[in-house]
Amino acid sequence: MEEKEELGEKHWYIVTTYSQHERKAAENLRKRFDQLGMGDFITNILVAEQEVPVLKDGLPTGKTKMKNLFPGNIFVEMFMTNESWYHVRNTPGVVGIVGSSGGGQKPTPVSKEEIEPVLKRMGIIDSTMYDHYNIGDLVRVIRGPLEGTEGKILSINKETGACRVETIFFGRSTPVDVDFSEIERL
Numbered sequence: 001m002e003e004k005e006e007l008g009e010k011h012w013y014i015v016t017t018y019s020q021h022e023r024k025a026a027e028n029l030r031k032r033f034d035q036l037g038m039g040d041f042i043t044n045i046l047v048a049e050q051e052v053p054v055l056k057d058g059l060p061t062g063k064t065k066m067k068n069l070f071p072g073n074i075f076v077e078m079f080m081t082n083e084s085w086y087h088v089r090n091t092p093g094v095v096g097i098v099g100s101s102g103g104g105q106k107p108t109p110v111s112k113e114e115i116e117p118v119l120k121r122m123g124i125i126d127s128t129m130y131d132h133y134n135i136g137d138l139v140r141v142i143r144g145p146l147e148g149t150e151g152k153i154l155s156i157n158k159e160t161g162a163c164r165v166e167t168i169f170f171g172r173s174t175p176v177d178v179d180f181s182e183i184e185r186l
Contacts, residue, residue: 011080012110013109015076016094018095020071021093025092026074041081043079046074049068051064052066052067080109085097112132121143130156130180135156136152139163140184142184144179151176153165162180163177163178163179
């Protein structure tokens with residue numbers, strides 16, 4: 001087994017599964033790596049799900065269900081080695097890893113710009129994400145009561161995660177406070 005010091009950086013990868021079997025594949029991955037004593041190789045497994053209201057005849061029933069935002073895909077943050085790559089792709093329920101073109105070529109990791117909106121939709125914030133946002137940037141609110149609203153960043157508080165965004169309501173410029181996890185750059 002390869003030593004962790006030689007692993008380099010951990011990255012996010014998209015692991016494909018059978019649709020509606022994402023949770024089971026994620027569980028299988030975690031169990032397999034724990035059983036092999038390689039639990040430190042995979043640092044995060046994410047099934048991107050969101051709670052949505054159950055509707056009946058177009059009206060909310062008061063119940064909710066989990067909706068998979070990326071059917072057939074799970075996101076895995078891991079140290080990619082030959083051994084960890086082998087064990088991921090040979091885990092029950094895993095179909096493959098996006099970016100692996102065959103012929104022994106390791107998959108390409110998902111870029112930080114691509115994974116950031118997924119993590120934010122799940123409410124996962126990494127301190128490095130703040131570095132990609134500046135005052136004056138145009139953003140869209142992706143969750144919460146202001147979902148879909150666009151505006152310009154007026155301020156960001158890294159300690160509390162609060163952002164003030166200037167948006168237009170009823171033809172007037174209005175500052176609104178939203179959580180950092182609720183915005184993405186345009």
